[in-house]
Structure formats: structure tokens, C-alpha cells
Amino acid sequence: MALTPGTPPAGGAGGGAELPVPAGGRSELVEPIVVPNTLWRPADPVADDRDRALDEITHLRQLEASGLVRRDDARWGGALEVIPTKADYVLDLIRMNSLWPLLSGLACCAIEMMSAATSRNDMDRWGMFPFRASPRQADVLIVAGTLTTKMAGPLLRLWEQMPEPKWCVAMGDCTCSGGRYKRSYSTIEGIDRIMPVDVYVPGCPPRPEGLIYGMMKLQQIVKDARGHWPEKPVGPTVPDGI
Amino acid sequence: MSVVGSTWGRLTPPGKALAIALPVLTALSIGLLAVVVLLGPAVVTFLGDNLPLVRFVVAATAVLLLTIPTAFLIIYMEMKVIAFMNLRIGPDRVGPYGSALSVVHGLKVLAKEDFTPTGADRIVFTWAPVVVFLASVMSLLVIPFAPGLFGQDFNIALLYFFAIGGLSVVGLLMAGWASFNKYSLLGGLRSAAQVISYEIPLTLSVVGLIILAGTMSLNRLVLDQSGSILDWFVFRQPLGALIFFIAATAEANRTPFDLTEADSEIVAGFATEYSGMRFGFFFFAEYVNVFIISALTVTLFFGGWNAPFDWPFPVAVSLDPASLGIWLLVLVAVVPVAGTLFFAAPLWVANSRLPAWQALVIGFVLFNLAVVAVGLGLAFVSFDWVVGLAWFFLKTYVFVYTFVWMRGTLPRVRIDQLMNFAWKWLLPASLLNLFVTALAVVILAK
């Protein structure tokens, strides 16, 4: 796995600004699909302008130009606009409601992660409970605990073994920024140096309620992604100079 | 210039082409319809001539369609029941009381990325889930759900069932071998050893029952148990029933015998490398197996679709529409109106804010509900297959609940304990059961 540029510039230790920051599954919405009118010329000269590109002349503009109804009244046109994205939307509603975390804890936060799944505060209510032991069947990687340089490789391998669509939640200060071990010689200051992160849950460790809140934020992200998860930057993105 | 001409003039070339093509297509479709209408009777007669084929196709389709909601229902049941045993709430966000969550899980698994790991044997890896799933579905085919309601009934149905049940092991072994993963390999070998060694007590435990009934057709086995509750085989073969239940649990890889996907030992067993819908097939097959094992236990030992007691209020619906004559029309015309008014009037009287039309609407809905309820009640007491179906599913889900209960309660046994139990306890017990049964039959025959 090509994690780094071949010859990193010396002294580029802090240089993490220009790298592509992993956006948490977020991307702008697609344009509604319009059906170009290639079958007849409009009788209305207002709508019949030849200088515009052909695919801009749509049934909806016909309707607007005719002045009989407003564009929003066009039921079939509205359907044409909505249906293609609606399917993805439904798919995202489905994905949002069944997020299976990977049963992997690194350190202290793992205990709170387990506590978030147990009786007192029950993550199962949102369909997040079946902690899959195999990364092949997991949707969310909750990185709970300090990430050391020795553990980074196995963690990356886990992340790459998970099938798309997948999300990553950084739980705890150590995974968000290095936390109290930032100065140490064997820790990685925040997992976003080696993998894309969707939700950061700060705290040392965060309470289970905090984790559940983060997971609900992740649900919102999944819902807003509107089925465009392939556009999400996937795989490790490493700043220069590490 | 005529309207037609102006319209034709404004058409672009593709528009013109379409304008010409549309009538042609219409003509063609009409012709096709005519052909169908002409040849239809011949086809119908052909199907009528060999009805078993039709019946088989319909039954297979119905069974295949039955598995999916069954699996969803059992998954949801397991989630809720185990949550209840864990003092949790369980899923309650998706759908009413989280009832849609299992469907959502299934659809999500369907939409996941699905890949084959490097080094895996692609063909075997691809076909293993299909084999496992089909084995479950095919063994559903012989189970009599109700009098006259079964896929196929042939005199070696029980043998067929065990044969197909053994087929699922092949699938698990394929999955474990083809995954190119040592955990999967361990899981597959465990499942092979376990299922093969539990096949023997499973089969031997029902031989005594076969001796008593003299048949291997599940349908006739159920008919033998009709009558009072004491005719059920569980009272004539208690030891056999116990052995069958235990062996069946191991057969379905359920706790405490779920060594094949032991989460805490071998990560996910044979399914470690499976993702997406292939994993979904395993997931479904597990729960369909639970349903099948429960159904077979009910069929063999707990009377199948026989009611444990007769319906105390015999109702004879002898309504012959022809005998009513003109009154039938009156009935159809008057009863809905009267019923609607009957339900609507108290509402309208009681609530002064309620407009009359809303009261009428509500009344009409209530009336329809009442009609449906009465119809179902009549069907329940009059059509025996409805009664049978109800009893069958009731008993079956009692056993499904038992499986879930065991899963929530018991830890897992070790592989050597599993084998010792199979060979040192279950097998001698089943042989003893067989011997005693045969002896009793011979003595009684004298």
C-alpha cells in the first residue's frame, strides 16, 4: 500500500496542510436528471431559442414558457427530477439504520465502546449492535484508543479489508489528536494521518452517550451522502514528511 | 394548413421516426395479443393435463418466497428476545418497535460491496452460499404446513429431508476451504465433523418413530398423530424427541453447538471472508434452518398441524346464497349501510365536534374491519387448513423461541466435549430407544 511519497522532503514534519483532507463522506448533490427535448420544436418562440445548447431545452422550460402553469406544477417533470436521486436516498436511509461496528478496541476507549453497547445505554436501538468480529461484514470502524506506530499497519489492513460503503469514527483524544500521548515516541498523533475519518468523538475517554451521539452524527452524514459514497476519498491519505 | 400538417412540420427527424414507429409497434403488439388469445386454451389444457408439474412449480416458488419473511421474522425475534434477556430495549427506532430493522439489515447486506479475497478459489467461493441456502429451502419443500398444504408428499420424505440437510455441510465445507483463510478452514472442518457425527443420532432417533408409524411420509406421520394430544409421538417417543431436539440443535449450528461461527475463537468461522450478499445467504440460511428444525420437530413429535384439543364451539357455516334468492340482493345492499350507520351513529352522537361525514367514514372503516374479523373467525372455525396453519406456526415459533432462549443463556461447548457427547451419549441413547421401541412393537403385536 503506497502510503507515502517516495522521497518525502526533509523537515516537512508539520506539512499536513496541503494534503487532501478526507471529507467525511460529504459531497454536493447531483443535478436533477433532465430529459432533453429532441423530438419536436416548440411552437412558442420564447421557448424555441436555437442559441442555447440542445440539452438545455427541456419539457420543464417548455412548460414555463407556455405560461399556463408554473414549473413546480409539472408532476411528471417533478417525478423525472426526483426519482433518480430518491433511490439513493432510500438506500442511504437503509444504510443509516444498520451500521454494524467492527469489534475492535485498541485501548481505554474500548471499554466505553462496549459500555455503549450494553444495557445501560443501548446502541442496539439504532441497529448498531451486532458487533461483527470479521471486518468483511462491518460497516463502521470505531477506532477506540491510542494508535501506536506498531499498531498502525494492522489497523490500516483492517480498514482496507472492510467492504464499501464504510465509515470511520475516531473515538477519544488519542485518535483525534494524539491526546495525552502526543509527545510520545511511539504513538501516531491522530488517526487522520493515516486514514480518512468521518466523525471525531473527543474526550478521554468520551462517555458512552458521547459515542452514541457521534454515531447519530454519522447517521446524518450517511443520510446526507445521498448514495455518493464512491466519491468519498477511500484509503490512507498521508501528509508529506511523515 | 391542417393541424396534422403543421404538427408534422414541427417534428424533428427523430420525432418523425417515432411518429411512424409508434403505430407499427401498436399493430405488432395487437397481433401478439391475438396469438396469445388463440393459443391460450391449448396451453391451459396442457398444464391441466400434468397438474403435478404445476403444483410443484407453484409450491417451490411459494416455499422460496416463504423463506425470506421467515428469516426476517426470526432475526427480529432473536434481536428482541435476546435484548429482553439482556435487560436491554433492543431495536426500537426503525419501524414500529424496530420491527423493520431486520429487513433493513437484509437490504443493507444486499447493497454492500461484495468481493473475493485474493487466493480464494473463485468458483467454489461463489457457489458455497448458494448451496447452503438452497439446501435449507429444498428441505422446506416436504414439510406439511396444514392439511393439503405441502409442497410435495412422497413416501421417503423423511429420508429426503436428512439427505438435503446433509447437503448443507458440503456448502459450509466449500466455504471454509475456498476462503483461503485459516479461521474459515477451521470453521468448515469443525462444521463437517460436527454435522456428520450428529447426523447419526438425529437419524436413529426417528427410526423408532418410523417403526411405530410404519411410514416415512411426513404427511402421513402427521395424520397418525391426529386425535387427542396423547396421540402425539412425543408421548410415545419421549427419549427419541429429546435426542432429536439436541441433535437438531447441533445440526443447525446453534448455541451451545455453534462452534462453526464461534465469534470468540475463530473469528466468524466459515463466513470470515464473506461479505455482502454472500454473507447474507449464510445469514438467512442459519435462520431458515432454525425454522426448519423447529418445524420438523413439531411435525414429527408434536402433532404437526393437529390441534391439541378440538374446537369447543362447532360452528357449521351452511350459507347457500342461491337459497336466499332476492333477499341476497337486499342483504348486500342493506347490510353495509346498516353496519356503517350502526358504527357511525354513536360516534356522531357522542362527539358534537365530529362532522357527520367523518363519522360515516370512520363507521365504514370500522364496519369493514368487523366484517374482516368475522370472516377470519368463520374461516378459522370452518376451514380446517386455516386452523392447521395457525396451530402449526404457533407450535413452530414456540420452538424457535426455545432456540433463541438457549442462545441467550448458554455458553459454548468445546469441540471434544461435543464429540464425546455425540458418540458416547446420544448414539447409545438413540440405539436404546430404537431397541426398546422395536421390542414393544413386537410384544404388542403378539
Added chain:
Amino acid sequence: MDRAFRRRLELRFGDLLSGPIRQRHDETEIRIAPADVPEVMRTLHDDPAFRFEFLADLCGIDTGRTMQVAYHLWSETTPDWLRVIADGLSRDEPRVPSVTFLWKGAEWMEREAYDMFGIVFEGNRDLRRIYMPPDYRSFPLRKDFFIADDAARSPGAGVRPMERTHVPANAAPGGVVRHSKVD
């Protein structure tokens, strides 16, 4: 402080001790040469007068000048912790005999000391890195291994900015290595 215990130690290991026996609070500390570790340990473990059966801790120490290995022992014959310090290991080639022939459980602790300080325990049959990756290059707990933004790089080693004026005696000019006042 157990004076009688101190006397017993002096009587038993009079010539083996490389320094005075120190006692503070509930601890008794003796110092020996690295070569004498097996003999002293075996005596402490087997002699019915001592019966130090329980090894509480084993750790390496880098005092900036030399390396040390400290063993903490417990026995029911004395209320004190006994600290045995194998003193005077060279920082370039630190070597000390292993005590795994008495306490096999010391194996991993010796591996840790090797991993952190580079101290070689002769006789330990599994002496490899235990924490750091196998291809790791240096020994983190040595005093000349600085973590990033280390205050010890600056003069006034380890003193917080609120008292910059105070420069402790142990702050070498340039503060390369932080020597210890304790020997």
C-alpha cells in the same frame, strides 16, 4: 527500617557489596557488581535466613553515566523491600547475568530492559525486542534519547519556564544529557 536485617546482610555479603547499605522508609538497598548477581540472588533466594522467594520487580536504570539493573525482592523474614542494584554497567556495552534460572518470570522483564536500555542479560534465552518493532534502531529510555519538544534539550533541564532563572547543578551546558545526582 529493619536494622537487624541490615546487619544480617552485612554479615552475609560483606565483601560482595560494592557500596554502603542504604535504608529509607521501608526499603533496604544493597549494591553489587554485575558479575555477582547470580551468586547473591541464589543466596537470597535459597538461604533459610533470607528466603526471598518473590521477585517484585526488575528494571534497568540509566543514570547518564552508567547503567544499573535494580531488583526488588520480598521475603517474610523482613518487613522491608530489598532492592538489589547491579551497579556500574558500561553504557556502551551493558551486560549482566540473567536471573531467569531463579525466576523464569523475569524473562519478559529482562526483555523489556533490553528493549528500553539495550542491556544484554546473558542466559536469557529469549532476549529480543518486546515492545518496539523488530527493526527499531535505538533504545528509548536511555537518557540521550529525546522525545520531541523535550525540555531536556534546553539548559535548565526539566525545569518549567516559571523558574527559568534557576539552573540546577545537574544541567550540563547545552543540556545534552541529563545526569542524575543519585549514583
Added chain:
Amino acid sequence: MPTRHEPAAPYEIPAHPSADDPRVTLEEQLGVFEPIPPYPPRTEREAEFYTLRDGEMFINMGPQHPSTHGVLRVVLKLNGEQVVDLDPVLGYLHRGVEKLCENADFHQAICYMDPLEYVSSLFCEWPAVIAFEKLLDVQVPRRAEYIRVLSTELNRVASHALFMGWMALDLGGLTPILYSFIERDEIVEMLAALTGQRMLFNYFRIGGVNGDLNHEFMSRLGDWMSRATEQIEANLTLLNENEIFVRRMRGLGVLDRETALRMAVSGPNLRASGVPFDVRRAHPYSVFPELEFDIPTRQEGDCLARYLLRMDEIRQSLRIIDQCLHEMPDGPVMARVPRLLRARPGRAFAAVEGPRGLYGVHAISDGTDQPFRMRIHDPSFVNLQLVPLLMPGNLVADTMAIMASLDPIMGGIDK
């Protein structure tokens, strides 16, 4: 036999491959991840382990595995289902705590202690605090001592409750861990009311504790104590009367007395083998000489004995908590300690008895406000050495049982 060791010679300004070093690429840090090392074996033990006889195979368990608690990695050498040998690989959670403590002053060093044993954090603070107090010759008020004992015993109960759940989970039981988490959450919430944090309560201070008992803590504690015994007994009946559970644990991983002493094991694993060594009695600290409680000991030394012994310790801890509540004196909870501490040069060693054994801290001061050397001795680090000793000959499923019965915590094992 002297082993190959890497040349310790060049020690100029560090060539340390840490994440801060711009000269080191990430591949170098991530390292190789192969069950069979690509390099030639460095020790005879490694050479012996990594040679396969026919019929044997390696299986690499961890660092991410559901039942290696945390990121322990174990390379198993299997013969079918039977474990021939295994080699634990540590260091996946090595955070360099000792180095960080040497670069922090005494107050800051205490807060690095917490995450070591994230299930029983107070037991990691305690020896450090005692060692610093020895260095500084600080006398702790008696009320502070009582509060320390009270809070740590509560923490011990929480830790052992979690142990029960994990034990059952690794044996395949689904439900008990949720019950034990209910207990643990109650205790942790009341400790949060006392200390302000839910897991890593940085509560002990040099010369006392960080605050007196408050009303919420006392009310929660009384509420819990009134029903603790019944709840814990009820949870225990779920496992102790379970035939499968008992049959899988009895006679598994037997550890005899001499081996336990030779392995320098401490804590419940040692007492389950018949050695009544408990630091609270063997080398009394704090106010334990004034409290009366028993040291439960068992002779079998198998997994079941270790499990049952921890359950007995829960009952003893409840006794101690009860006495603390009755005998707690009034007074201050902090000694008069200057904000800027300067210990006089010297060494101190302090040890406490935790839920997993002897937690020790060996602190050296050189006159500055920072510990010159801070050695942290963790019991689970030593206890984990038992796994290669007890495992061979058992089945794969027993690996989980034995490892769970030793109750390791990775945060403490690789500091």
C-alpha cells in the same frame, strides 16, 4: 548463552523513528505484519518456535481479535485443533509512559498512570503517589487514606465484575457480560460523582486525594451497597451453576505453587495456586493493618479456581468498604504540599495489591521537580507469561479460557 544484540554504540542526537521525525517514512514505522518473521531468528526460543514440523501450522491471532483483550497478538502453532506452542507478541499499545513521566513533573506524572489499567485506574495512581510521598516525606491524613481504600476497593469490585463477564463472553456466553457491565457502570458512575471522571479518574494527589466525599457519591454508594450482595450473587448463579461453564473451566490450565513463584506471578493467579501472598497483608500499606478481611486462597490452581477466587475477593471488598464507611475519621483530605515539588535525591519503591496483582512503582529523584526515572511494574505483564506455559496441549477454544482467566489488560502490559 549470550545472545546477539544490536550494537549499542552510536548514541548521538537520536535517530529515533517516531512520528515526529521527518526523515522516517510511514512504511518504516508501520513495520511488517507476518506470522513468520522474514528476518533470521534472533534467539534460540524464536528459532525453536518458528520451525514447523509436519502437520503443524501457524495461525495468527490478533492484534485485532474479539477475544484477545485489547491488541494482544498471539501466534499459535497448531496441530489440527491442538495448540502445540504459542508466542505472544506485545507492543501494539506501547505508549512510552515511562519516558513521558520522566519528562513531566511529579503532579503530571500521576495522570499518565491512569490509562495503564483502564479497568482499575485507581490502582495505577496509588503506587506512584505512595512512591512520591516517600521521596518527599509527606504524611497523608488518615481520612485521605480511608478514602483511598474505599475508592480502590470499589474499583476492584468493578474490575472483577468485568472479569466475570469477559470470562463468560470468551466461553461463548452472551448475557453475563451485560449483567456485569450493569454492576460496573453503577460503580463507575458513583466514582465519577466522586472524582469527576468516569474511567480515568485522576483522583489521588501527592499527600491526599482531590476532594472529600460528596453527597451524591454517598447516596449512590448507599443505594448500591444495599443491594450489591444480592445482585452479585444473582449474577454468579448464572455461571456457577452452569454445567457447560464449569466443565470447560475445571482442570484447565493448572498452575502449581512452585511454578507460580518461579514465574513471579502475583495477585489472584498466585493465590489460586495456594500461595497466600497479598501485598495488603504481606507488606501492609495505607490503613490496611487496621481493617479486618480475609485473603481467599485456593489450592487447585485451574481456571475455575482463579474465577471463583476473584468472586470471593468481591465479597471481601464489600466487607472492607463496609468497614471504611463505619470507621472513617473526620479531618482534612490533603496534606500541606507545596505546588512546586522538589524531592531530595533518592529512590523509592511502592507496591499496592490490585485486582490483577502487585502494582509497583520505582521512582528515582535527582533533585529537580521531575522524576529522573519512573519504573512501572504491572502485574498483567508478568501474568501473561503464563500463557505459553499453560497453553500447550490444549485446544484452540481453551486459549480464550486460559487467557481470560489470567485477566490481562493490554494497557498495562505494554505501558
